[in-house]
Amino acid sequence: MAGFSPDDLQQIHKQLNQRVEKGSIAREANRIFRSNDKQRQQSGIEDHRNATAVFLRPQDIEKGVQYDIEKVFKTTLGGELRRLNQQDLIAFQKNIELLQDHYVKGITAKQIINLALPIDIERANTQILMAIPVRQKAGMVHFLTNASKDSDVKEHHVNVVFSNYRNLMLSPKPMTEQDVKRHLNYGKLKFECDCGRHTYWYQYMASIGGYGCGRIEEGYPKIRNPELSGVACKHVLRVMRYILSPLGMNYLVKQLRKDRSQQANIKRNESSKALSRGLEQQVQAFEKNTNTQIVKNERKAIQELARRSQRVAQDRQKEIARSHRQNMRRIAKEQGQQAAEKLVKQQQIQDVQKLQQLLRLGLIDQAQFNRFKQGL
Ligand SMILES: [Zn+2]
Structure with a gap:
């Protein structure tokens, strides 16, 4: 095993197992997402009226070559922190155009892995080893992942909306496992994570690209990610690896079967027993070294x-x-x-x-x- 020790894996397994046994995962995730949203809202109110505004909004970017120094923004475009100029705004316009509305129906798990930055992939491969679905409702799946050792939290929450789920759920045609694989596991989806990397680097991209779920971010990441490079944090990447694995396929097949045969559109929580079993299966996958490495296709x-x-x-x-x-x-x-x-x-x-x-x-x-x- 590369990049982490068997002890690391055991430790992550143990910690997540304790967490799923404790319960109330959904409540905690809701609390975190809500508090993130509230924080962002508060810092955004009034900001646009200030001469040294923090958030670079669409209207400011739109000015492009007409931009004058009525507001002072900073950027790290080109490497160093400096004052933003007209050329930067033109560069931002270009970056936006290359992303805007390209994924209104969502983006695929494979595309996410392929477009990810090598650093995020390396972190996912060495620090974030487990992702597990804890509940599902009408195609929105809430995943729990471990956090890295040096993080100030123990877990992270990732929401994924499968764009074709409702169609499959409501279709009167018989559904095969191949259909699920093609339309869900390999199909289009939208996502969000509760971590800082997603919030400050990638949420804006997800919002304009059309593949974000949850809050819409309108402020251009001029300091953290002025080039709009990459696509997803290490937690999302681990979740995508899970979605593309046989475990992810079994999960979605089962969920869809339940929704089609029993009542659709209700919350389906995994029992703590099922979650423990799911975690155990992932430890085994690592031990056999199957479907665990995240590899991008350049x-x-x-x-x-x-x-x-x-x-x-x-x-x-x-x-x-x-x-x-x-x-x-x-x-x-x-x-x-x-x-x-x-x-x-x-x-x-x-x-x-x-x-x-x-x-x-x-x-x-x-x-x-x-x-x-x-x-x-
Ligand atoms: Zn994350």
């Missing part, structure tokens, strides 16, 4: 990032073409063909300006720029 990660930037360029191109056609039709109807032709010329100038902006933001390259320009 090639898939690059493909996914390329897909996003291509989509941004295509969306922009479509948007330009659409407004073009609409205006043409309108003017031709209202003012006749000559006026429409005049407008086309004006619009071409505007379109070129839009393309130049894309080029400047680095969302398209010179070859794409030339190609799109010819098509105008």
